[in-house]
Amino acid sequence: MQEKSFIKLLKNYLVFHNRKAIGYSEEEIKKIEKLYDIEVKGDFREFLRIAGRSSDGLLTSTLTFYYSHMTVGDKIREQNYGRKKLKNLKFNNFDKSKIFLLAVEPDSQYYYIDTVNLNVYLYDDNLDDEIIEDTGQDFDSYMLSSIYYFNPKMVPLSIICNGELLPKNIINEDKTVTSYNIDNYLSDDKKNNNSFIYLLKKYLEKNNRQAMGYNDEEIEEIEKFYEITIKDDLKDFFRMAGRSDGGLLGKIGLLFYKNWEVRKRCIFQDDFNGECLVKNKYYTEANCYPFIFFVEDNLYYFVTTRENSEFLESYTKKDRVHCYNMKTRELTHTGKTFNEFMVDLVRKTNPNLEVEEEKIGEMIDIKIDDEDVAGELEEMKIIGSQEERILEQEEAEKFVLTEDAKL
Numbered sequence: 574m575q576e577k578s579f580i581k582l583l584k585n586y587l588v589f590h591n592r593k594a595i596g597y598s599e600e601e602i603k604k605i606e607k608l609y610d611i612e613v614k615g616d617f618r619e620f621l622r623i624a625g626r627s628s629d630g631l632l633t634s635t636l637t638f639y640y641s642h643m644t645v646g647d648k649i650r651e652q653n654y655g656r657k658k659l660k661n662l663k664f665n666n667f668d669k670s671k672i673f674l675l676a677v678e679p680d681s682q683y684y685y686i687d688t689v690n691l692n693v694y695l696y697d698d699n700l701d702d703e704i705i706e707d708t709g710q711d712f713d714s715y716m717l718s719s720i721y722y723f724n725p726k727m728v729p730l731s732i733i734c735n736g737e738l739l740p741k742n743i744i745n746e747d748k749t750v751t752s753y754n755i756d757n758y759l760s761d762d763k764k765n766n767n768s769f770i771y772l773l774k775k776y777l778e779k780n781n782r783q784a785m786g787y788n789d790e791e792i793e794e795i796e797k798f799y800e801i802t803i804k805d806d807l808k809d810f811f812r813m814a815g816r817s818d819g820g821l822l823g824k825i826g827l828l829f830y831k832n833w834e835v836r837k838r839c840i841f842q843d844d845f846n847g848e849c850l851v852k853n854k855y856y857t858e859a860n861c862y863p864f865i866f867f868v869e870d871n872l873y874y875f876v877t878t879r880e881n882s883e884f885l886e887s888y889t890k891k892d893r894v895h896c897y898n899m900k901t902r903e904l905t906h907t908g909k910t911f912n913e914f915m916v917d918l919v920r921k922t923n924p925n926l927e928v929e930e931e932k933i934g935e936m937i938d939i940k941i942d943d944e945d946v947a948g949e950l951e952e953m954k955i956i957g958s959q960e961e962r963i964l965e966q967e968e969a970e971k972f973v974l975t976e977d978a979k980l
Contacts, residue, residue, distance in 0.1 A: 578717075789812075798936075835938070876895075
């Protein structure tokens with residue numbers, strides 16, 4: 574009998590039932606490695622390349638790849654929670670491991686893969702003793718066992734599961750913003766020194782500088798990824814200066830412009846909300862979908878992006894800036910809107926609108942080394958996105974098994 578492997582069974586299924594899976598390109602896999610802080614190699618990499626988005630009916634939604642009900646940001650937060658859990662359980666060689674939550678099976682059984690060695694581990698949430706168990710399986714054998722348990726006849730399931738591990742790839746070829754752009758954008762009632770965007774316009778005009786912003790499609794993706802709402806003055810800011818203010822506030826550390834990877838930004842926001850607000854029982858503010866944008870020493874400033882309708886206090890409304898003291902764990906309400914706070918920053922740190930150090934940040938686009946990707950593509954002899962993403966019948970036919978071997 575021909576030796577079985579998960580990848581061979583997957584390819585056999587696709588040919589035998591004339592199905593087409595959807596996977597990731599090599600460039601996208603590089604982005605997945607960076608966004609989830611994992612290694613993708615061996616059968617794990619081949620799976621993502623062939624069927625990372627959909628197996629077209631072979632596999633079930635127990636696999637985290639196919640969580641269509643969760644945003645990509647939710648998946649990052651869930652993966653981060655899992656890593657914290659394993660660290661608290663003193664998982665062996667945790668610091669050298671790159672853990673990825675592979676699947677959640679019925680009865681709250683959590684399967685993790687160490688992507689460095691591809692070994693699979695089990696955490697059973699039903700047990701009184703919190704332990705992480707070595708299953709003795711690697712990625713290949715776990716995926717085989719999943720098929721044998723959930724779809725032993727290898728027939729197309731009635732529910733086709735699919736999912737996405739990456740933010741939407743949005744092409745924005747014109748990120749730059751000039752004083753002319755802002756002048757056309759601002760309504761007449763905002764063309765005064767009490768508007769941060771107007772002060773930005775004056776700065777750009779005076780110094781012949783440019784800012785950088787996000788388009789509306791990118792802003793919508795940022796909202797989903799960070800679980801916030803971007804409207805009104807905050808939306809004006811993202812549109813006109815979300816990536817860079819051209820050096821207007823170069824003296825201070827606005828988090829928009831930190832040289833942080835997207836993963837770090839997502840985890841930073843989530844950790845603050847959980848470890849600082851929820852843990853210290855600031856539930857009202859936590860439920861207003863806070864977004865941290867400025868850190869000064871021990872002071873963390875965030876803006877509420879949605880209103881908490883359960884309370885009548887003004888500070889529970891959206892677009893209010895709050896300050897959390899990391900040292901004393903006290904929360905204060907500045908009484909200012911986001912625009913008012915930003916205007917104050919300009920008046921305090923750069924009242925004469927002089928040119929300062931320009932910093933550029935990125936909140937949604939995952940940067941990778943194009944040369945590394947080009948080298949890998951050449952080595953694998955993969956040409957074109959169609960071949961990268963959809964398994965061709967001719968390639969799969971080499972792996973067709975007999976009926977006896979398949980069952």
